[in-house]
Amino acid sequence: MRYMFTYDMMETVRNTNEWMGASARAIASYPMWGLVPHPMFKVMSAWGRVTERSFARMVIKPDWGIRTVVGTDGRDHLVERTVEVARPFGDLVRFNVRGRPEKSRRILLCAPMSGHYSTLLRSTLASLLPDAEVWITDWHNARDIPVSAGKFDIEDYTLYLMDFIRHMGPDTHVVAVCQPVPLALAATAYLAELEPAAQPRTLTLIGGPVDPDAAPTEVTDFGRRVTMGQLEHLALQRVGFKYAGAGRMVYPGLAQLSSFISMNAERHGKAFADKITAEAKGEGSERDKHNRFYDEYLSVMDMTAEFYMSTVLRIFKSREIARNDFVVAGHKVDFATITDCAVKIVEGAKDDISAPGQCAAALGLLTSLPDTKKAHHVEPGAGHYGIFAGRSWRDNIRPLVLQFIDENAGPGRPASGEADPSHIRLASSSGG
Known part of the structure; x- marks a missing residue:
């Protein structure tokens, strides 16, 4: 795992998911679908909005917002x-x-x-x-x-x-x-x-x-189970060509986020399902409880x-x-x-x-x-x-x-x- 291409591959997966969310949102939001009263389009658009926002947040440092x-x-x-x-x-x-x-x-x-x-x-x-x-x-x-x-x-x-x-x-x-x-x-x-x-x-x-x-x-x-050799092999990667730290060995924030989510996967899964449902019903908002929490939680940095x-x-x-x-x-x-x-x-x-x-x-x-x-x-x-x-x-x-x-x-x-x-x-x- 200690290679630049694995770091770039992980970033590519994130970027692809962001693109898929944006595409689904755009396609399902065309006015012409108003002639087809099927809830699938609202669910598709809601899924796209939530997915795009979630994956985009992963590479953005949040604003302090204390004015x-x-x-x-x-x-x-x-x-x-x-x-x-x-x-x-x-x-x-x-x-x-x-x-x-x-x-x-x-x-x-x-x-x-x-x-x-x-x-x-x-x-x-x-x-x-x-x-x-x-x-x-x-x-x-x-x-x-x-x-x-x-x-x-x-x-x-x-x-x-x-x-x-x-x-x-x-x-x-x-x-x-x-x-x-x-x-x-x-x-x-x-x-x-x-x-x-x-x-x-x-x-x-x-x-x-x-x-x-x-x-x-x-x-x-986890700290007791895993040896330092295993940890070095499985967790560390070199920063890819996109960033100023190219070549630096890091523990990627996206890998840490995966471990965070896996510890409470059922709770996070329900939170996103509920958010997509709320968006499809027109009950979502820009600064609701879900967005306030996950805008911060999903924003991760490399160590x-x-x-x-x-x-x-x-x-x-x-x-x-x-x-x-x-x-x-x-x-x-x-x-x-x-x-x-x-x-x-x-x-x-x-x-x-x-x-x-x-x-x-x-x-x-x-x-x-x-x-x-x-x-x-x-x-x-x-x-x-x-x-x-x-x-x-x-x-x-x-x-x-x-x-x-x-x-x-x-x-x-x-x-x-x-x-x-x-x-x-x-x-x-x-x-x-």
Whole structure:
């Protein structure tokens, strides 16, 4: 499978399905079929519209779509997106709410690099913006990164996080979701040892695999069953000629999407059947629940081969984080060096990707951190996505995270999320 022609073949299949959907939609939508009152044409047109849109979304990065935030003054404030730190494989992006006093909460949202774009955390980010200044890690699609940019594995990911935290300063509150949880923990420990003044105030870890063996799931079972040789042979491909990263070895986003869908094939099949039926009846809409979800879910990105393989080997198979044996740039990270940064764990009781216990294992590694700086919350009835993007996040988890941030904001920091007056004056005098 490790060839450019297999990558191009997969893209050809996707492109062909998109074309078939467009053709079916166009043919079945001709006005002349109005003379033949047969429901087949409406079903054919509906199938075509859904198919075309679905396969087209797979190669398009979704828009953030966060344009305004309502302030405490009741007015809509424009949101400006700015790249503050640019790197070949990912940027540190700030969402700056214009025209309001700066909030004292400074949150770095660590997005996963697991097949979807960072826009997967759009609703999470949007929910935090009214009460905090928010930055996010915006990872790039590996197919668009030239081979000359070099490698990118989990050590590089950790170093990127360290650079981003340094840039934001010591009043940073890090919130890591899913895949980056163990690496955000490692970045914090590395900073705590080498640059204690640069470590974040708090670290909130949401549903990530710190110790995959703590609670086995289908994901961890797969990691144990498949050998690294099998994985390299079956999963990796070289980017085809169409993209700037031609020749780079990657784990394709389309392959990851196939595995995502196969885990809940019956549910996805029913969702698309229901959507086609709704479209045929004239009950569909551009921004209905189905389109909002699948426009994001189907938009996938490639991961570098070294990042994917090192994640499987070092996080899942060797359990280097769980064993406190993780090495970054030749330096062994020791989680016992974390003594000041408060850590909160959030898990979903029905999480079938990172089951309860996998993320909580982080607390056992923090042997030098006082219990008063540790917190653990298991959300009843919540699945994996619900703990950062659903009702459970909005109604229960988000308030708990903000409360935890305020309780550990440091001496002299306001608990309401508003910046102190001297900071506002400083920001105003500098044009911020």
